[in-house]
Amino acid sequence: MSPTTAYLIYFVFALGGAGVYFLLPQGDRPRAAVGGVLGLGALVVWLCILTFGGLADAGVSGYFYLFATIAVVAAVRVVTHTKPVYSALYFIMVVVAVAALLVLLGAEFLAVALIIIYAGAILVTYLFVIMLASQGGSPAYDRQAREPFMAVLAGFALMAAVAGRAGEVPISVSEPSGASLAVGVTQMDSSGSNTLAIGEIVMTKYVVALEIAGALLLIAMVGAIALSKKKVPMEGFRPPREPLGEIGKRVKPF
């Protein structure tokens, strides 16, 4: 990768960072349109660099760019949307796009597990809590980000630092013959089933980790039950409004 290309990549991430900065909710300054234009510009420039700069690899299918674009745009909306419900829905979009990318990488089992666990279980819990703990309208803490400039600077510096070195990733790695490859099950097998191979490696090489994961889930369940049964002192407790009668008069509840 030539230095010019690296600087172009840094420029793309600076543009994207500016876009996300303007997209973040910042009170009464509606500049989201500017951020959207900047962010889309960064995406277009990035795709142009990859296509015309000779960086794109023939081994990467067009589906990668499609799903990667969906994932990045949806992730930006997750962190910038002012309504938590929409953030959660965009997060489902990220999960589905990442699952598609995992299929492209040959991890079918993990892709399906991702959709079932994330989009099916975790997101439902999130939506449930959002419904339970949402206040009417959009409260001030959703409309005003905290230190948006420093956060964007840190995040996009990290991105640019990683992407600037991306040219040094080897095309393929030849493993030293021995150790892990000697055990047949750890090898990625194109002919066999991915689920079968994952099951074998999890039940043989990583069986201790599997038991620890089960214990961790059990401990988390006990902790969540203990948390939800805890009586809270209700400092900011507001008594519920009395129910209204048929014609709007207040009636005593029973």
Add this chain to the structure above:
Amino acid sequence: MSPIAEYLVLGSILFALGLVGFMSRRNLIVMFLSTEVMLLGVVVNAVAFARLHHHLEGQAFGLFLLVIAAVEAGLALGMIVLLYRRGGTLDAEAWSLMRG
């Protein structure tokens, strides 16, 4: 560029976007959604490296990452509900008493 490198860049982008969200948003629920985006970036990275090395270990690692995500979501949402019942707000700034 190596085909794996593009997946690694995508993983780092997802991770850093989640980091931006975690640091800058004030709603507790959105903060934890951002950590889930970060975990997805890590999953992409792990599976891409599994592809590079022709191993299954990255995929097994991704499976355990899902377990961690489930545990984190369960405990964090329990605590968020508890804090909401106690304070009536989801603002992270409302609980910054220990920051000094």
